[in-house]
Amino acid sequence: MRGLPPAAWAYVSGVVALAAVAIATTPLADLDPQTLAVLAALFLICDSAPAKLNVERARVSLSYAASLASVVLLGPDGAALVGVTAIVTGQRIFAPVKRLFNGAQFALSGYAAGMVFGALGGDRYRPGQAEWVEHVIGPFLGALVAFVTVNLLLMAGILLISRQAAWQELLRESGELVFGCLGYGMFGLLIAGLWDAVGPFAAVLVLLPLFIARWALAQTHAQQQAHTATLAALCQAVETKDYYTRGHSERVSRGSVMIAQEIGMRADRVAAIRYAGMLHDVGKLGVPTKVLQKTGPLTEEEFAAIQLHPMRGLEIVREIGFLDEALAGIMHHHERMNGRGYPMGLAGDEIPEFARVISVADAFDSMTSTRSYRAARTKEEAIEELRRGAGDHFDPVMVEAFLRALEREGWEPPQPVVLPDDDVVETTQQDHDDPSVPIRIAKA
Amino acid sequence: MSTSAQAGPSRRHGWQRFDSGPLAVVAVAGTLVVVAVATVTAGGLVQPQVAVIFGVLVAIGELFRMVMSGNREVAPIASAGALGYALLTTVGPERAGHPALQVVAVAAAGMFVGSLPHVAVGRSPRLDAMARRLLTIAVVALVFRPLASLKLEWEVLLCLMAVTLVASCFLEVCIAALIRAEAVRARFGIALRDEMNAKMALCAAVGATAMLIVVSTSVMGRAALLVFTAPILVTQFAFRRYAGIRATYLQTVRALSRVTEVGGYVEAGHSHRVSRLAVAMGRELGMAEEELLELEYAALMHDIGQLSLGDPIPGGATVLASPNEQRRIAELGAEVIKETGVLDRVAYIVRRQSDPYRATPAGAGTPDGNGAAVPSPQPPPPLASRIIKAANAYDDLVGESSDRDRGAAVLERLRLDSAVEYDPTVVEALARVVGRRRHG
Numbered sequence: 001m002r003g004l005p006p007a008a009w010a011y012v013s014g015v016v017a018l019a020a021v022a023i024a025t026t027p028l029a030d031l032d033p034q035t036l037a038v039l040a041a042l043f044l045i046c047d048s049a050p051a052k053l054n055v056e057r058a059r060v061s062l063s064y065a066a067s068l069a070s071v072v073l074l075g076p077d078g079a080a081l082v083g084v085t086a087i088v089t090g091q092r093i094f095a096p097v098k099r100l101f102n103g104a105q106f107a108l109s110g111y112a113a114g115m116v117f118g119a120l121g122g123d124r125y126r127p128g129q130a131e132w133v134e135h136v137i138g139p140f141l142g143a144l145v146a147f148v149t150v151n152l153l154l155m156a157g158i159l160l161i162s163r164q165a166a167w168q169e170l171l172r173e174s175g176e177l178v179f180g181c182l183g184y185g186m187f188g189l190l191i192a193g194l195w196d197a198v199g200p201f202a203a204v205l206v207l208l209p210l211f212i213a214r215w216a217l218a219q220t221h222a223q224q225q226a227h228t229a230t231l232a233a234l235c236q237a238v239e240t241k242d243y244y245t246r247g248h249s250e251r252v253s254r255g256s257v258m259i260a261q262e263i264g265m266r267a268d269r270v271a272a273i274r275y276a277g278m279l280h281d282v283g284k285l286g287v288p289t290k291v292l293q294k295t296g297p298l299t300e301e302e303f304a305a306i307q308l309h310p311m312r313g314l315e316i317v318r319e320i321g322f323l324d325e326a327l328a329g330i331m332h333h334h335e336r337m338n339g340r341g342y343p344m345g346l347a348g349d350e351i352p353e354f355a356r357v358i359s360v361a362d363a364f365d366s367m368t369s370t371r372s373y374r375a376a377r378t379k380e381e382a383i384e385e386l387r388r389g390a391g392d393h394f395d396p397v398m399v400e401a402f403l404r405a406l407e408r409e410g411w412e413p414p415q416p417v418v419l420p421d422d423d424v425v426e427t428t429q430q431d432h433d434d435p436s437v438p439i440r441i442a443k444a
Numbered sequence: 445m446s447t448s449a450q451a452g453p454s455r456r457h458g459w460q461r462f463d464s465g466p467l468a469v470v471a472v473a474g475t476l477v478v479v480a481v482a483t484v485t486a487g488g489l490v491q492p493q494v495a496v497i498f499g500v501l502v503a504i505g506e507l508f509r510m511v512m513s514g515n516r517e518v519a520p521i522a523s524a525g526a527l528g529y530a531l532l533t534t535v536g537p538e539r540a541g542h543p544a545l546q547v548v549a550v551a552a553a554g555m556f557v558g559s560l561p562h563v564a565v566g567r568s569p570r571l572d573a574m575a576r577r578l579l580t581i582a583v584v585a586l587v588f589r590p591l592a593s594l595k596l597e598w599e600v601l602l603c604l605m606a607v608t609l610v611a612s613c614f615l616e617v618c619i620a621a622l623i624r625a626e627a628v629r630a631r632f633g634i635a636l637r638d639e640m641n642a643k644m645a646l647c648a649a650v651g652a653t654a655m656l657i658v659v660s661t662s663v664m665g666r667a668a669l670l671v672f673t674a675p676i677l678v679t680q681f682a683f684r685r686y687a688g689i690r691a692t693y694l695q696t697v698r699a700l701s702r703v704t705e706v707g708g709y710v711e712a713g714h715s716h717r718v719s720r721l722a723v724a725m726g727r728e729l730g731m732a733e734e735e736l737l738e739l740e741y742a743a744l745m746h747d748i749g750q751l752s753l754g755d756p757i758p759g760g761a762t763v764l765a766s767p768n769e770q771r772r773i774a775e776l777g778a779e780v781i782k783e784t785g786v787l788d789r790v791a792y793i794v795r796r797q798s799d800p801y802r803a804t805p806a807g808a809g810t811p812d813g814n815g816a817a818v819p820s821p822q823p824p825p826p827l828a829s830r831i832i833k834a835a836n837a838y839d840d841l842v843g844e845s846s847d848r849d850r851g852a853a854v855l856e857r858l859r860l861d862s863a864v865e866y867d868p869t870v871v872e873a874l875a876r877v878v879g880r881r882r883h884g
Contacts, residue, residue, distance in 0.1 A: 125664075133667035183678030189671050190660055197663040198598065205659060208652035209679065212645055216682040223689040226786040227696060233783035234700045237751050282700070285707035285751070312706055319699045320692065 004097070008162040012101050015154060019104035022111045023084060026077035035073055038200040040085045042066040042191075042207065048090025049214065062210045064147070064181055066203075067110050068188025071143050072124050072136070073195055076114025083107035105154040113147035125196055133193065144185045148178060166408075172267060184210070228274075235278050238285055244371055245281075245431075247414050253277035255361025256354075258405040259398055263357075269325065273354055276326035280333050280358050281433075283313025294430070297440035306432050306439070307342040310334055329354025333362060334432075336393045356395040360386065360402050363394070366433035368413045373430070374437070379411060385436050393435060466572040466623045473575035476582055480548035490542040494535055497669055499554040501525035504673075506558025508680055512687045514642055514733055516620070517573040521680055522558065523581070524650045526551040527612070528657030530585035531605050533592050536665035540592065547585035551578060572623050580616040584608055605658065609651035617643055630727050638733035649679070694740075701744035709750040714839060719743035721835040721877065722828075728873040729827065739828045742793035746832050749777030749794075764840070770798040796825035797832045801867040830867040834858060834874050837866070851878055 004012075043066035050062075063086070070082040083106030087099045122139025125132045156170045187206050194202035235249040256277035260270045284292070287309050291302045298306070314331045332346060332355035339347030367382040377385075383403060390396040430439050489495050505522025512518055530547045532540040555578065559569045588608050596604070617639045625635040653676065660668035701715040722743040726736050750773055765773070778795035781787050801824070825833075841854040855875050862868040 131665070131667075133664045133671060137667070137671070180678055183674045186671055186674040190656065190668070190675075193664045193668065193671075194660055198659060202659075205652065205656050209649055209656065209675070212649035212652070213675075213679040213682055215645060216679065216686050220682060220686040220689055223686065223693060226784070227689060227693045229786055230693070230784040231696060231700075233780060233785075234703070234748070236783060237748055237780040238703055282703060283706070285703050288708075316702050316706055317699050320695045 004162055008158065011157060011161050012097060015108065015157075016100055016104040019080070019084065019107040019111075022077075022080045023107060026081065031074055031078050031081070034200070035195070036070075036078055036081060038203055039066050039070045039073065039078075040082050042203045043070075043082050044085050044089065045207070046210065047086055049211075050091065062184055062187075062214055063106075064185045065187035065191060065206065065210060067106065068113065068140075068144060068147060068185050069191035069195075069203075071110060071113045071117050071147070072122065072140065072189065072192035074114075075118065076111045079110030079114045080107040083110040101158065105151065108154065109147045109151040112150045113143040116146040117143035125193055133189075136189070140189050144182060144188070147185065148181045151181075152177070168261075168264075172261075176267060184213070231275060231278055235282065238282055244369065248365055248369065248433075249278045249281060251365045251414065252280060252358065252361045255364060255402065255411075256358050258409060259357045259360060259402045262401040262405040263397070272326040273329065273357060276329040276354055277358055277361060279313065279317050279326075280330050280362065281309070281313065282316055282330075283309040283311065286312035292430075298430070303439060307334075309432075311343055325352065325354050328352035329358050331355070333358040335359070337395055338392050341393075351395075356398050360394050360398045362433050363389070363435045364402065364411075365414075366431055367436060368411070370414070370416055371431050371434065376413060376416070377436070379406075379413070389435055465626045466575075469579065469619055469623065470571050470575040473578045473582075476548055477552045477578065480545040480552065480582075483543075483545045484549040490546060491535070491538075491540065494532075494540065494666065495529075495542065495546065495550050497666055498525055498529040499550045499557075501669060501673075502529075502551055502554025503558035506555050507561055508677075508684075509558075510680075510684045510687050511691075512642065512646070512683075513690050513737075514624075514638070516642060517570050518643075518646060519558075519577060520646060520650050520653075520683065521676055522551075522554065523577055524653040524657065524676070526554070526577075526581040527584055527609065527650065527654035528661070530581055531588055531592070531608070531654060531658045532661060533601060533658065534662040536662070542589075544582070544585040544589040547589070548578070548582045551581050576616060576619045576623065579619065580612050583615055584612045587611075602655070602659075605655055606651075609654065613643075613647040613651060616647070628727060629724075631730060634730050634732060641733065646683070694737075697741055697744050701748070704747045704750055707751065709753075710747050711843060713844065715744050715747060717844075718746065718832065718835045718839050721839065721874070722831050724877040725831050725835060725870065725873045726828070728877055729831070729869070731827070735828065738790050738793065739831060741787065741790045742797070742828055743832050743835065745777065745781055745790070746794055746797055746836060747773070747777065748780050749773040749775065751780070752776040767798070774798040793826060793828040793832065796829035797836070799825045799829065799833075800865050801825070801830055801833075801862070801870075802864050827867075827870075830870045831873075834866050834870045838874060838878070848882060851882075 043063045046063035046066055067079060067083055071079045074082070084103045086106045087103035089099070089102065117139050120139035120142045122136050122143065125136075152174050156167070156174070159170060160167060187210060191202050191206050194205070198205070232250060236246070239246050239248060253274050254277075256273045257270055260273045265273070287305050291298065291305050294302065310331050310333060314327055317330060318327060329352060332341075332344065332352055335341035335344065335346045335351045335355055336359075337348055337351070337356075339345050341351075364382050364386060367377045367385060368379060370376040383406070386394060386399050386402070390399040431437070432439055502522045502525045505519050505525055508521060509517060509519035526547070529542075529550060530544070532542075534540055555574055559574070562569060588605070591601075591604055618636065620643070621632060621636040621639040624630065624639060625632045628635075630638075657669065657672060660672070664671075698716070701719075704710045705712050705714065719740050723736055723740050726739045731739065753773070753776075774795055774797050778791040781791040781794055799822070837858060838851075838854055841857070842851050845851075855871070855878065858866055858871050858874070859868075862871045
């Protein structure tokens with residue numbers, strides 16, 4: 001948080017000041033100290049062990065449940081006090097500003113939720129009260145929505161102002177978060193309802209399912225990471241044979257994701273295209289090395305072998321339980337808009353969307369990489385070439401999307417290739433991905 | 445003679461799943477359901493509204509049942525709902541007076557209804573898994589219903605519930621282990637340990653949720669169940685994602701292990717045959733499920749190092765390559781796998797796959813000057829590596845052929861090499877697995 005812009009400082013101070021006012025006006029004497037202590041402890045325990053999600057930066061904090069329970073049991077002031085304990089969270093946050101802001105935003109969320117709960121006529125359970133749940137469910141849902149909204153908005157604010165994220169990203173990420181937040185928030189009502197019957201034991205009873213949910217989330221995250229890492233490593237293994245194409249899969253994957261996000265694909269489709277981009281050339285392994293390394297023009301048969309590689313790739317990855325779309329993307333990434341591509345000769349909209357995306361990223365990376373027969377082209381030259389091919393070879397929509405994303409996020413071209421000194425180096429002499437240097441085919 | 449060998453391993457699954465154990469479980473559960481339904485029809489439902497709500501909860505749970513690692517079918521929401529019904533003491537101020545058999549009948553009805561959509565889309569229900577779940581619920585109901593009618597203190601009741609739930613968890617794990625031991629031919633003790641490892645978290649979650657259902661229903665009345673469904677569904681969703689990604693992971697490794705085949709480095713189907721053989725041998729030797737999974741990954745990827753070779757080894761059979769070359773392939777493969785950053789143990793298994801079982805006795809004390817020129821004394825290769833070494837050699841030499849004499853000859857050759865090259869116990873396990881396939 002060192003390079004925080006002045007606007008962000010102002011924002012943080014504002015949020016903290018508001019929270020301070022909310023807490024300073026709290027009549028402490030009205031709050032039951034035992035309830036407050038137990039709920040604050042529950043909040044801290046949950047908040048110190050957040051579950052990582054696939055969404056970067058975000059975590060599902062199960063502390064939501066404690067906050068919402070305090071909304072019902074203690075009202076806005078108590079909820080604000082419970083939220084403020086986030087300052088001493090056990091998470092590994094080192095910057096004091098962050099801790100302060102975190103506590104302040106939880107306090108404000110709790111306070112807002114408490115106000116909404118009260119305004120809608122919600123009340124805590126009184127022993128012997130019949131139909132309490134029916135009576136309180138409406139106000140509680142209102143409070144829950146208020147809590148989640150204020151929480152996400154305050155977080156989004158700091159991320160936007162300190163330029164750590166663009167609002168499209170935030171919108172996408174919060175879409176994924178809201179579902180979990182609302183679901184776990186319901187536990188708050190359970191804690192509140194059980195409080196009078198079993199007391200603090202309610203917190204313990206609720207904690208177990210909460211932590212198992214957290215465990216499952218964390219496991220999912222770990223497995224997903226492992227999956228991606230394994231895929232990347234295996235793709236790298238496929239590439240090792242050729243010094244010039246190392247890292248190609250990884251970069252095509254990144255480029256495809258950039259395009260996919262730019263044209264506003266859903267998150268699960270973006271995840272699928274990430275894998276599809278990585279695996280798009282896996283079938284190249286089925287092309288005999290001597291064809292890839294041939295210097296002169298290729299014979300018809302040899303070119304046919306190259307044209308087959310998307311099919312071989314499909315053959316390998318078909319068993320993976322992917323979205324079908326990813327498979328289509330791998331199979332058709334060499335089709336052209338004018339119908340002259342391979343393997344099927346599809347044209348225009350017949351080409352699956354994934355394939356049109358991958359094709360652009362694929363060509364761009366190939367052109368900006370060094371090849372044995374030419375030096376790497378500059379970004380500008382490659383962009384020029386993409387523009388020239390738009391409509392005929394590439395989908396203009398994808399090209400434009402890619403250029404926009406390129407402008408915003410930049411592109412790290414591969415390092416110049418340094419060949420090892422021994423003479424057994426094998427390199428491809430023609431690149432089937434390179435649109436600017438078409439493969440030469442000998443006329444029979 | 446060799447025609448009997450055609451039966452192959454794949455055909456074994458269908459009927460052997462219904463060995464005596466599972467059949468008994470299904471029969472007991474079926475009888476119980478018939479008795480319960482008959483009793484309830486004769487006597488009528490006690491508190492029908494509550495029964496319907498819990499029945500719906502069970503049906504929803506069955507609808508969202510899922511398959512966890514190791515092909516285990518679970519339905520956590522259904523189990524938690526039914527257990528909650530079995531443990532129910534009061535609904536709001538009202539006393540819950542339903543008998544144990546009504547619990548069984550309601551759970552069975554819910555399971556039936558929840559299974560209908562699955563059947564409609566062509567997924568046949570797994571009777572043994574459903575019977576197991578139902579039996580667990582029935583036992584809890586039979587034990588706890590009489591207790592629930594006594595007027596006990598809250599604390600005592602909660603303790604009793606916890607004890608009953610832990611016992612029921614153990615019972616379920618035992619039944620599951622029994623079924624699994626027969627299905628995958630593992631020893632009961634090992635199956636039990638695997639089952640415990642796989643189910644512990646889920647059992648705890650289901651038990652705690654069931655208790656929470658009981659407590660909140662008695663405090664807040666029926667509406668508490670509605671409040672419940674939201675977080676439960678979110679949790680279930682998390683579990684499903686977890687199960688899904690685990691399955692995808694294995695599929696990915698399985699699929700990508702074929703790159704060596706497509707690249708012409710090894711014979712078609714080699715990696716899969718080696719991995720099947722290796723897993724069967726590992727089971728025979730009593731490996732736990734976690735180790736088996738690592739063994740499977742390692743076996744699938746054991747030839748991945750060949751990708752880094754310039755030219756494929758003729759025929760792809762590493763067993764015919766020189767020891768140095770074999771070691772190089774193993775090293776290269778381990779490097780690739782290490783890159784993942786998460787499969788270090790698998791990488792180690794692959795690295796050691798080419799090492800002889802008894803390396804020239806490492807360390808000092810051997811007068812054998814030439815052979816003992818090993819610079820650093822290495823620990824003996826892990827069991828998984830020894831298994832892969834033997835399985836790989838067998839498949840390289842036999843391949844897809846189902847010729848009995850050839851298989852026997854290869855086994856004989858491996859036996860001759862054992863004690864130095866191959867681990868004798870591993871070779872014997874291989875012989876048993878191969879022999880069973882032939883007669884199976």
